[in-house]
Amino acid sequence: SLPPIQNRTMARVRLENIKRKFNNVTAIEDISFDIPDGEFWVLVGPSGCGKSTILRTIAGLETATSGRLYIGDELINDVPARQRDVAMVFQNYALYPHMTVAENIAFGLRMRKVDPKMIKERVVAVARSLSLEHLLERKPKQLSGGQQQRVALGRAIARQPQVFLLDEPLSNLDAQLRDDTRAELKELHQNLGVTTIYVTHDQVEAMTLADKIVVLERGRIQQIGEPQTIYAKPANRMVATFLGSPPMNIFPARYVGEGFDVNGQTILASAKMKEKLHLREGQGFDLGIRPEHIYIINEPQRTQRTQREELAELVVDVKVVEPLGRETLIRAALPGSGVMVNVQAGADVHPHPGDRLLLELDLSKLFVFDTATGDRLY
Ligand code: ATP
Numbered sequence: 001s002l003p004p005i006q007n008r009t010m011a012r013v014r015l016e017n018i019k020r021k022f023n024n025v026t027a028i029e030d031i032s033f034d035i036p037d038g039e040f041w042v043l044v045g046p047s048g049c050g051k052s053t054i055l056r057t058i059a060g061l062e063t064a065t066s067g068r069l070y071i072g073d074e075l076i077n078d079v080p081a082r083q084r085d086v087a088m089v090f091q092n093y094a095l096y097p098h099m100t101v102a103e104n105i106a107f108g109l110r111m112r113k114v115d116p117k118m119i120k121e122r123v124v125a126v127a128r129s130l131s132l133e134h135l136l137e138r139k140p141k142q143l144s145g146g147q148q149q150r151v152a153l154g155r156a157i158a159r160q161p162q163v164f165l166l167d168e169p170l171s172n173l174d175a176q177l178r179d180d181t182r183a184e185l186k187e188l189h190q191n192l193g194v195t196t197i198y199v200t201h202d203q204v205e206a207m208t209l210a211d212k213i214v215v216l217e218r219g220r221i222q223q224i225g226e227p228q229t230i231y232a233k234p235a236n237r238m239v240a241t242f243l244g245s246p247p248m249n250i251f252p253a254r255y256v257g258e259g260f261d262v263n264g265q266t267i268l269a270s271a272k273m274k275e276k277l278h279l280r281e282g283q284g285f286d287l288g289i290r291p292e293h294i295y296i297i298n299e300p301q302r303t304q305r306t307q308r309e310e311l312a313e314l315v316v317d318v319k320v321v322e323p324l325g326r327e328t329l330i331r332a333a334l335p336g337s338g339v340m341v342n343v344q345a346g347a348d349v350h351p352h353p354g355d356r357l358l359l360e361l362d363l364s365k366l367f368v369f370d371t372a373t374g375d376r377l378y
Contacts (some may be wrong), residue, residue, distance in 0.1 A: 018067035045216035093152035
């Protein structure tokens with residue numbers, strides 16, 4: 001593995017009230033965060049949420065309309081891109097086609113007139129860390145997509161920047177290669193310890209790579225937190241449904257009597273919920289529960305884990321069954337409605353389309369969202 005970068009300066013990255021407008025389109029709206037030196041942060045969100053614009057602003061490829069941007073203690077709003085000590089890797093890796101792999105990796109160092117002997121050593125070390133040693137003399141068009149992407153990463157690593165900016169670097173790779181390269185990236189970061197900001201719309205990449213995740217929607221931060229925290233305690237419905245695959249189930253519901261009416265079926269409200277939510281008769285909510293917290297009755301090994309009083313029952317009609325080997329995904333619907341229910345069941349469970357199933361919901365894992373704002377209330 002690569003030795004850690006010597007004499008590195010501290011590279012905390014700080015955004016204060018950054019805003020970016022394109023004519024009348026607000027791409028990013030009042031973004032503030034503070035990344036401690038050496039951490040790996042992932043910006044996620046649906047297409048158009050402003051992730052790339054934030055990254056390009058940090059790189060100096062975009063100018064903020066307002067706000068302050070710091071690397072270390074330096075205000076860099078007016079520092080040109082090439083004088084910012086950052087290396088950016090894009091989705092379409094943009095290698096120099098006429099140069100060999102070795103020359104591509106060495107390019108940034110040559111530009112800085114680093115001693116040729118040091119360049120050579122560095123290129124070999126970087127190539128070894130990315131399993132590219134045997135390809136050093138090839139040209140980019142003689143490489144697979146995954147190999148090209150590793151060269152692009154190598155070129156960034158070789159420069160020893162203070163900050164890595166990665167914009168969907170794995171999205172052009174096929175599934176297996178993407179998984180492998182993702183693990184390599186994580187190991188590289190563990191070894192190098194360079195502050196990294198990584199943009200993706202892939203929630204698996206976000207969950208597995210991040211020290212902290214920043215969830216964005218329509219140019220605004222929805223939540224910042226550690227992956228597990230965001231998963232277990234999403235701030236709102238958007239975050240809740242964005243992270244997790246299959247996504248969290250959302251049921252429109254109304255509080256009636258002692259529980260929530262979900263399309264004619266009742267999910268009793270726990271004492272804790274009643275206390276916290278000040279429930280009013282007729283009040284509407286969105287209930288949320290993850291597919292792994294729904295059990296099929298008669299699937300004993302799962303049901304036993306949960307106390308009976310913490311379970312609610314729901315009847316559904318099976319639509320599609322997807323055996324995945326390790327587990328079975330069941331896509332079902334509440335009878336007589338279009339409300340879908342995704343269930344993650346054991347590998348040995350194989351219902352048929354059209355079957356009616358009785359489900360148990362783990363009430364301790366039930367979320368309640370404000371229907372209008374989407375904020376999590378419980
Ligand atoms: P994707 O995942 O699709 O790449 P993103 O989250 O990276 O999306 P951005 O590329 O940052 O989103 O774009 C944010 C918003 O700003 C979008 O509405 C986009 O159309 C707009 N936008 C981005 N660049 C420009 C530009 N140069 N001119 C006008 N509008 C722009």
